Amino acid sequence: MKKTRKPGGGRKKLKPEYDAGKNLKEQMESAVALYDSEMSLQAIGEELGLNPIKVRKLLITADVYESEVAEKVQATFQEYRETQDYKTSILSTAKTLKLSKASVTSYLPYRKGVYFPSTRYSGVRPHKEKINISKECINKTRGAVAPYAAQMNHTPLRGEQQATVL
Numbered sequence: 532m533k534k535t536r537k538p539g540g541g542r543k544k545l546k547p548e549y550d551a552g553k554n555l556k557e558q559m560e561s562a563v564a565l566y567d568s569e570m571s572l573q574a575i576g577e578e579l580g581l582n583p584i585k586v587r588k589l590l591i592t593a594d595v596y597e598s599e600v601a602e603k604v605q606a607t608f609q610e611y612r613e614t615q616d617y618k619t620s621i622l623s624t625a626k627t628l629k630l631s632k633a634s635v636t637s638y639l640p641y642r643k644g645v646y647f648p649s650t651r652y653s654g655v656r657p658h659k660e661k662i663n664i665s666k667e668c669i670n671k672t673r674g675a676v677a678p679y680a681a682q683m684n685h686t687p688l689r690g691e692q693q694a695t696v697l
Contacts, residue, residue: 555592555641562589566596584637592640604628604638617642 558579565575572583572590579586590596591605607627611620625635 555589559589559593562586563593563595566590588637588639588641591638594640601638604630604635608635608639 558581561579562575562581565578570578572586575581576583576586581589587596587601591601604624608620608624611623615623621632621635621639624630625632628635
């Protein structure tokens with residue numbers, strides 16, 4: 532007899548309180564408020580701890596940023612998007628406008644949640660809950676391996692006595 536799965540089973544989320552959509556909305560609102568007070572993208576980036584290109588993308592997503600390049604990229608992308616998938620549309624737009632793929636995507640609004648650099652290690656040790664999940668895994672592994680690493684650093688040369696490790 533086959534076992535049925537329980538609803539809600541499976542791996543538990545390591546950070547159940549994390550919500551990329553909520554973070555995106557908060558950052559977007561902050562960026563728009565600063566942009567409305569006529570701050571430059573660079574100044575907004577410094578204020579929020581973000582790259583100016585990310586600030587521009589947030590403002591484009593909020594539909595408040597205007598420039599000829601942004602309008603041209605978005606119009607060209609939408610043209611290609613009618614007949615092509617997302618990735619191909621980006622590549623076609625880049626080729627047509629003689630821009631890099633990264634430049635094209637920087638002028639398009641966010642489609643999903645976004646990775647927020649505020650959760651990354653920035654020189655000052657963040658609180659444990661702000662460390663990236665993969666970073667937590669690496670730290671756990673390093674802690675478990677460290678006692679053995681010292682023992683493995685010394686490789687005996689030919690003819691040298693093998694030391695016994697306790």
